Amino acid sequence: MKNRLISDIGGLPEGPLDLSEHEPTMTERRIDAMMMLLRAKPRSFWASDENRRTIESLEPETYKKAEYYEKWVLAMKELLIEKAILTEAEIESKLKEVRSRMEPS
Amino acid sequence: MSDQFKVGSKVRITNAYPPGHIRTPFFLRGKEGLIIRHFGKYPNPERLAYGLNGLPKLNLYQVLFDMETTWRGDGSFAAKDTLTADIYETWLELV
Amino acid sequence: MTENSGPHGGHDHSHNDFQPDIKEPTENWEFLEIALRELLVDKGVLSAREIQDEIEAWEKKSPEKGAEIVAKAWVDEEFKVRLLEDANQTIREFGIEVEVLKMVALENTPELHHVVVCTLCSCYPRPILGVPPLWYKSKQYRSRVIREPRAVLQEFGTKLSDDTEIRVVDSTADCRYLVIPTRPVGTEKMTETELAKLITRDSMIGTAQARDPIGKRS
Known part of the structure; x- marks a missing residue:
């Protein structure tokens, strides 16, 4: 079988470029900053290739729909669990708390 | 073994499609090119991707390809146009 | 994007377009x-x-840093040679320390025009150019520029003669590429600081040329 990574897209047909500029949101900046800190010395929790591998392994439907930094934060969650820094259960419970705190009821 | 490739060597990218994390673009598999630069040795990304140390390090080369041949004439380029990719030695074969 | 898109500017923008940072x-x-x-x-x-x-x-990392480096390469041949030979070492003079990754400068000339892409992810010389623009990370750019460089450059308003070799550089591994755009004609008397203003982010990716100086005689 000819495996082709979902991210490996050189030469595939695509439409015109969108050249509009985008100022990163605070959420995007924080995701970027956390990713850099977790990857860099002294922590070195994972290499950028692990990051790539995790992004490529997202469900294809999720991968296609997700925004750029959405993929990053999903990969960060997976790697934090994989490296036993956080557990899935504590992330789920924190997520519930954050939502109930922030979402208008 | 790592000395078999030099700047000026004609090479073919291995025509293989293994699973897992790979840094050799799909569109270049089986294509022929020319080594134009040697960058030194770098950890193997196919191992780094799984939390391994990436050793032994691999020689990394910049390989030049002709657009016309690579895309079999199907694209938007002029006759002289080229492309390059950075390829680790494990994906190269001498032509 | 309209130029006057202030809070009361265009009619076709929703309120959210102006406040991405403070929205819930x-x-x-x-x-x-x-x-x-x-x-x-x-x-x-x-x-x-x-x-x-x-x-x-x-x-703090922004294309202005890259522009300073390129401007120096334009005026100082010896610096340019060192930059082309060992960019990691040479950019230290600008206070930029890059470990692990190999920074590589590519010189554009009338005969050879480099354009950089990452078809596998979105590798970009962040220490020199800051955060990549959205289009650089888009599937449209990453899929197409490697196969249709002339059509893609046209979308940027960049037209090159067929006598110029366009070389699309796919940064598939540990190298991060900085393009040194061709120095525009009519800039011989300009200072390094003035020159840096002509060097745009896109010209250092290779999708555009450096700006022409204002009032250039043609």
């Missing part, structure tokens, strides 16, 4: 960011201060 999170992944951050800070893995410092450090 609505998407799952925005809540996930908050949850992960709070957990990491609570557990002492990261501190809020560090995250803030990292964001500020990122904001």
